[in-house]
Every structure is written in structure tokens, then in C-alpha cells.
Amino acid sequence: MKNPLRNIGPGPLVAAAFIGPGTVTVCTLASANFGFSLLWAMALSITATVILQEISGRIGIVTGKDLSTLIRGQKGKPLVRLAAMTLVLVAIVLGNAAYESGNISGANLGLGFYWEAPSIQVGSFQIQLGNFVLGALAFLLLWSGNYRVLERVLVALVILMSFAFVGTALMTQPDWTQLLRGFVPSWREKEIPTLVALIGTTVVPYNLFLYASLVQKQWKSESELPLMRRDIALSVILGGLVSMAILIVGAANTSEEISSAMDVSKGLESVFGRFAGYLMGFGLLAAGMTSAMTAPLAAALVVCGMMGWDTEIRSNAMRWSMGLIVGLGLVFSSLGIKPVQLITLAQLANGVLLPLISAWIIWIAAQSSVLGKYKNSPLATAVAILIWLITLVLGIKSVGTVLGWF
Known part of the structure; x- marks a missing residue:
């Protein structure tokens, strides 16, 4: 208690990972279109994330292994294990490489509020200097x-x-009565796609792998599980509050047309001046940069864990794996390439991966042979299964969107 900062673990990295440009944009559009009515969905997604991330962290500390290593070491039919490893590798690597492009581009969008980076023409390609630098x-x-x-x-x-987004939200002076009503669950058909998107931007598959691996660098003993739980709960709740702040800001927008978070900042300028735009710009820059560093780290941990390579961050395997993800994102964003097909495949793979990985870690958490006395209680398992049903709906929606079912 004398030095609480010393007990901060990798939880903030999880928050950094899910608050990216995609989250900023989704929250902005949600409030611009529906006001505060979907705040309850954010509260639900925060709860689901805390529960799933706590399970992954507990598995990491008690077993001393990350999720990738556990999947690779599963006993049973070799073909089933190989199929599971292939699915995870494709979903995580393909998805993170595609989204890295969006992270870098989103950070550059925020940077553009302070410095409009020039473009450089190289042959038939146009390199975005800001993307390249970030x-x-x-x-x-x-x-x-x-x-x-x-x-x-x-x-x-x-x-x-957090200060940037929360500060901007407070400057909008929201109607607190209407805001509190937003935490009352409602179900309107036209809100369902946005609702699914809000939850999907918070419950992220690769964060489960990331946290299970990184907790082992911070805590070595089961006696430290309460520290892990406090770390992930505070971090995810803080991240959720930031997402809610973005949603509040979007509701105060005066722009006639909104396609991104920066459109909201322009709409706020007429009320609060340029300062609000600076806050939003910095918030988007920070959101892009945090996700641009955590996405490659998570992908590299999965690759090295699956292949049985060294997962120490300074190892050659980790460095080259991280470099590959950043490099692909850098190429796509700097050259102005829009990897639509890649992102579509990533959405499909992650839509399949999220319910499968969620079901697997819930099953692991209920096994005495794996976690001993630290396994889930029947009540905790029931709550986790309810959360899994939510991830299943998200997965079906993601796959259905890609295949044109919805």
C-alpha cells in the first residue's frame, strides 16, 4: 500500500490494446446516432472483459504457461490440435497485421490535428510520412x-x-439524467449492429493471450492472485470509462455528418473552441499508438508460444515476429493500401476464434486437474457460460456480416 504503483501489472496494456482507433470511432458513431442509450452495452462489455481476462490471468499464474503453450500441449487427437493451432495462428497473425494498419493510420489522424505530415511520391506509390514515422x-x-x-x-x-477523453466529455456538460438512463438496458432492432460492435471492440480475443503471458512476468505465486484481480479489474474499468467518455463526447457533436472521431472534434469547436479538438486529437493519437504496440506484442507471443520458441521479448523470435506485424501494418498504411480483403478475413477468423477461445478457457478454469483449488466455482462457471453466449452471438454476427447473411 505504501507504493501502489509497484503492484501495477500488465492490466493497463489490456486497456491500451482495446482502446484503439476502432473503439474511438465505434463509440463516437454509437452516441452520434443513438445518444446515451447504449451505455448499458458498454457496462456489459466491461463486465464480460473483466471476467474473461481474470480467467486468463489465473490460468497464466497457476499453470505458469501462456494460452498458446497450453493449446500446443493439449493431449488428444493430433489433427484436432493442429487444426486449433492453425486457426489461432491465422486469426491472431492475420487479424493483428490488418488492424495494425488501422492503428497506425488512426494515430496519424490524431497527429494531423497538430502537424499535417506530407506525402512522398515514390514511383507509383504515395508514402504517408506521418504513418511511416509513427x-x-x-x-x-x-x-x-x-x-x-x-x-x-x-x-x-x-x-x-484517459485525461484527454474524460476532460473533453466533462467539457460537453452532458445531461446527467439522460446519461444515467442510458445504463438501463433497451433492445431496439436498429441499435443491434452498433451494440454488437461496441461489445466486440472491448472483448478482444488476442488480449486473452496477451494477459495470460504477461502476468507471469509480474507475479509468480498463487498467493498473488488478488493483486492480479485488482490489476485487471481497475485497468479494464478505467478503459471502459474512457470508452464511455468517448461516447459522451460523440453525443455532444454538432456536425451534420460524422464518419470518424475527428469529425466530432470539429463539431465541438463551435462550442468549446480549438482546445476540445486538441484533446480529441491527442486522445486519438494515444489510442492509435498504444494499440500499435500491443497488437504486435500479442501476435508475437501467440506465434512463439504455438511454435515452442522463446517468448522473452528480447529473443530473436519475438523481435522478428513483432517486426513482421508492424512491418505489414506499416506497408499497408504508409503506401495507402487498403487491405479490405485481409481485414474481411481477419474479421471472419476472429469471429470464429472469440467464442472458441472463450469456451476453451472457461472449460480449463473448471478443471481441478489444471487449476486445482483455484478452479471456478459452479456459480462462477455459470456466469462465465453466460458471457460465452454473448461471445457466441458476436462471433455469429461477425461471420454473418462477412458472408452476407446479415
Whole structure:
């Protein structure tokens, strides 16, 4: 208690991972279209994320293994294990490489509020200098292999991002009565796609792998499980409050047409001046940079765990795996390539992966042979199964959207 910061674990990295440009945009559009009515969906997604991330963290500490290693070591039919490993690798690597492009581009959009980076024509390609600089910065921080420095940078960005978005939300002076009514669940057909998107931007499959791996660097004993639980609960709740703040800001927008979070900042300028735009710009820049560093880290941990390689951040396997993800995102964003097909495949793979991984970790958490006395109680398992049903709906919706069913 004398030094609470010393007990901060990798929880803020989970928050940093799910608050990216995609989350900013989805929350912005949700409130611009439906006001505060979907705040209850954010509260639900925060609860689901805390429950699933706590299970992954508990598995990591008690077993001393990350989820990728456990999947690779599962006994049973070799073909089933190989299929599971292939699915996870494709979903995580393909998805994170595609979304890395969006993370870098989103960060550059926020940077554009302060400095409009020029474009450089190289042959038939047009390189976006801002994307290139931000992507290179993320790459260098990851390549340095200094986990503590990386962790501190991400924690600082999360804190500053929180101040930026929460400060902007308070400046809008929302109607608190209407805001509180938004926490009362409602079910309108026209809101369902946005509702699914809101939950989907918070409950992220690769964060389960990320946290199970990183908790082992912070805590070594089962006696430290309460510290892990406090770490992930506070971090995810903080991230959820930031998402809610973004949603509140979007409701105060005066722009006639909104396609991104920066359109909201322009709509706020008529009321609060340029300062609100600066806050939103910094928030989007921080959101993009945090996700641009956590997505490659998570993907590299999955790759190295699945292949049985060294998962130490300074190992060559980790550095080259992280470099591959950042490099692909950098190429797509810097050259202005829009990897629509890649993102579509990633959406399909993640839509399948989320309910499968959720079901698997819930099953693991109920096994005495794996977690012993730290297994889930029947009540905890029942609550987790309810959460799994939500991930199943998300998965079906994602797959259905890609295949044109919805």
C-alpha cells in the first residue's frame, strides 16, 4: 500500500490494446446516432472483459504457461490440435497485421490535428510520412526489447489518453439524467449492429493471450492472485470509462455528418473552441499508438508460444515476429493500401476464434486437474457460460456480416 504503483501489472496494456482507433470511432458513431442509450452495452462489455481476462490471468499464474503453450500441449487427437493451432495462428497473425494498419493510420489522424505530415511520391506509390514515422516509432520501442520501458510508455499513454477523453466529455456538460438512463438496458432492432460492435471492440480475443503471458512476468505465486484481480479489474474499468467518455463526447457533436472521431472534434469547436479538438486529437493519437504496440506484442507471443520458441521479448523470435506485424501494418498504411480483403478475413477468423477461445478457457478454469483449488466455482462457471453466449452471438454476427447473411 505504501507504493501502489509497484503492484501495477500488465492490466493497463489490456486497456491500451482495446482502446484503439476502432473503439474511438465505434463509440463516437454509437452516441452520434443513438445518444446515451447504449451505455448499458458498454457496462456489459466491461463486465464480460473483466471476467474473461481474470480467467486468463489465473490460468497464466497457476499453470505458469501462456494460452498458446497450453493449446500446443493439449493431449488428444493430433489433427484436432493442429487444426486449433492453425486457426489461432491465422486469426491472431492475420487479424493483428490488418488492424495494425488501422492503428497506425488512426494515430496519424490524431497527429494531423497538430502537424499535417506530407506525402512522398515514390514511383507509383504515395508514402504517408506521418504513418511511416509513427509506425517506425512503435517498431523501435518494441525492438528495444525493454519490457519495463515499453510498459511505462503504454501506462503513461493510457493515463494521458484517459485525461484527454474524460476532460473533453466533462467539457460537453452532458445531461446527467439522460446519461444515467442510458445504463438501463433497451433492445431496439436498429441499435443491434452498433451494440454488437461496441461489445466486440472491448472483448478482444488476442488480449486473452496477451494477459495470460504477461502476468507471469509480474507475479509468480498463487498467493498473488488478488493483486492480479485488482490489476485487471481497475485497468479494464478505467478503459471502459474512457470508452464511455468517448461516447459522451460523440453525443455532444454538432456536425451534420460524422464518419470518424475527428469529425466530432470539429463539431465541438463551435462550442468549446480549438482546445476540445486538441484533446480529441491527442486522445486519438494515444489510442492509435498504444494499440500499435500491443497488437504486435500479442501476435508475437501467440506465434512463439504455438511454435515452442522463446517468448522473452528480447529473443530473436519475438523481435522478428513483432517486426513482421508492424512491418505489414506499416506497408499497408504508409503506401495507402487498403487491405479490405485481409481485414474481411481477419474479421471472419476472429469471429470464429472469440467464442472458441472463450469456451476453451472457461472449460480449463473448471478443471481441478489444471487449476486445482483455484478452479471456478459452479456459480462462477455459470456466469462465465453466460458471457460465452454473448461471445457466441458476436462471433455469429461477425461471420454473418462477412458472408452476407446479415
